[in-house]
Amino acid sequence: MQPSLLVLAAGMGSRYGGLKQIDPIGPTNETIIDYSIHDAIDAGFGKLVFVIRAGFEEEFRALFDAKLAGKIEVDYVIQEIGKVPEGSVYNLEREKPWGTAHAVLMAKNSINEPFAVINADDYYGAEAFTTMADYLTQSVTDEEYCMLGYQLGNTISENGSVSRGVCETNENDFLTTVVERTHIERLENGIACRENEEWIKLAPDTIVSMNFWGFTPKIFDHLEAQFSVFLQEEGHQLKSEFFIPSVVATIIKDGKTKVKVLKSDAQWFGVTYREDKEKVIKAIGKLIEKGIYPSKLWA
Template sequence: MKPTLLVLAAGMGSRYGGLKQIDPIGPTNEIIIDYSIHDAIEAGFGKIVFVIRESFEEEFKELFDTKLAGKIEVDYVNQEIGKVPEGSVYNLEREKPWGTGHAILMAKECINEPFAVINADDYYGVEAFTTIVDYLSKSITDEENCMVGYQLGNTISENGSVSRGVCETNDNDHLTTVVERTHIEKLENGIAYKENEEWIQLAPETTVSMNFWGFTPKVFDHLEAQFISFLNTEGDQLKSEFFIPSVVAKVIKDGKTQVKVLKSDAQWFGVTYREDKEKAIKAIGKLIEKGTYPSKLWA
């Protein structure tokens, strides 16, 4: 059975002020997610599931239904504040869903096979998709998972802070812990993250998660159990977030799973900030010159 690709795209509308303003980076108006989908199809994924918001569902489907018709099976799920386990209580004044862990949980009913997770606005590289498909296509147990790990220095934006899951591994390249750092920046004296108004240095070669995870469907059980607990303790907060690295760290600590880190030295790029666009255009241009992609991706 071919693995599925789960694309976290629910935040696209708010980040770009509406889907019509999504920044094209390819020569024929391709956006970053187009290149990830192309790489996924070439690598051997059998289905793509998009996590989106109801507010731009129609617009989003117009963008992707036609270009992907006949190329790969496509499904959609919505991430909304009210989509929580039955009996859960939360602050009704909250305006946004609870982050990446909540987003993945939305796909529980439509994924029954090993699957990978990516952010919609990150570029991961061709080899990363091939590597994770190879892993997920093996006869793995329910509790064997993986992630593509990147070097921190290759994932920093020059235009502001970023969030990254900072990883620690053992000698067998299995993840021992991962901590979501929500404010990492490139400073004059190196890379550091901010915690309690203090800057703490990180080495450029530090392994970080870019939310390129590989899971079996068993992860949905862990997600749901932890999300119920999360809402019990933090559901009343307006800006609390349920991050997937935190979920993974807990199941590892509890001895319930293992996560193989598939390391990549690829240069990440994305459009976290509008100022990142020029760098992304140049990077795609170089890949087209090398023959990695055609100039018209969906010809």
Template sequence: MEKPTLLVLAAGMGSRYGSLKQMDGVGPDNEAIIDYSVYDAVRAGFGKVVFVIRHAFEREFREVFSPGRFGGRIEVDYVYQELDMLPEGFALPEGRVKPWGTNHAVMMAAGRIDGPFAVINADDFYGAEAYRTIGDFLRTLGGSRGSYCMVAYDLDKTLSENGTVSRGVCGVDAAGCLAGMVERTQIERMPDGRILFHDGGADEELAPDTPVSMNLFGFTPDYFTRSEEYFKVFLREHGTEPKAEFYIPTMVNKLIADGTATMRVLRSGAQWYGVTYKEDKPLLVEAIRRMIAEGRYPENLWA
């Protein structure tokens, strides 16, 4: 049975950290979140990891996340996302400095992935359960087209204690498939325990178990072709807007609305961790220490 591929969206890392050399470790042997993601993917039966990076920090990235780092346990490849990587007939608008978004990053792996694959953010800690869940589903797809999946988390397990967050709130139909995603911003847990989002003026309450997307998606290679086609439409409509981005939910919502694809929503009860604010890091470090003590990870991942 074909092993799925893990596609890691890491092109934004250089700007977030200033330099990869300064990227904070979160594990006891200075492991980064990426290390834990790859480790969990290997355990879940993934056979290859493809990193989406930028040429500006290629040398640093390859030094840190070389194939040798992972002990030969998984095949490693690299692709690049740059502003001028546009479809034929389109030119980079003058003054554009903002990246084209997460779905543009996914498109960069076309031709490097020929089977089912999962997409993750480089700086999100999803947990071993999520990789097992999506890996098992991806292995059932084979040569399918238009049958995708995502892992949705309970909203209350994705919040930060240090400020508001934005989340893609998922509508799920009776068949367990995605009906659509709506981005909600300024979500926070209030002192009385309620979870509210503040965008749009009036406050609205969200249930703790509301399914939300953390950019953990599963696709088959036909998704590249569909994205290339729709990206041209996006550029014609929004290409001159300096901050417009081609997000994965933008593409997924389009395919679902058209009836072109379905996306099974796989639920995870796991706690998600990220470093939205610098104050979030100690919580993640402590969580990893706790998981090591419980035997869920070794002290040194790649020893």
């Protein structure tokens, strides 16, 4: 069975100042998602599911349906604040999406096979998709998941703070815990995360999650259960977020799953801030010069 690829593309892009998910960065108006989809198809993924915001389906379909026709099956699901368990109570003034774990939960009725999750605004590298596809088709079981690990020092923006899932692993490269750190940046004396107005130093080779996860449909049961608890505890807040690393950390702690951290030498880059865009354009240009991609991706 071919794995599916779930693309998280419903973010508001507040730090970027626009809809960065479909902002062109390639020589013939390709987006970062285009390169991820291209790599996923080559790696053997058979279905693509976009998680998008309400009101943007027509724009996404216009951008992707025609060029992907005959190459991979495409589906769209909508992430909306009001899509919560029946009877849930939350702050009706909230505008911010519920977060990455809620976005994954939106695909419950669209995915019935092992699947990978990625961010729409991150470039992960062709090798990473091959590594993930091989694991999902050969090694994954209902309660054994995986993630692509990247070194923190290679994922920091030069233009401001970033959010990363900071990981700890055992000697067999299984995840023991992962903590979402929402404010990490490079300071004069090294990399650090800010927690409760204090700075905690982090080593550049710290393994972090870039939201490249491998799951089976069993994850949806865990997401539903934990989302109900999250809403009870934090649903009244305007900016609280239900993160994938938080869900994974809980089910590891409860002994309900194992998560293999896959190693990859693939190059990563992404756009958190608008100032990151020029660097990404140059990076894609170098990959085209090396012959990794054609100048017109979908020719």
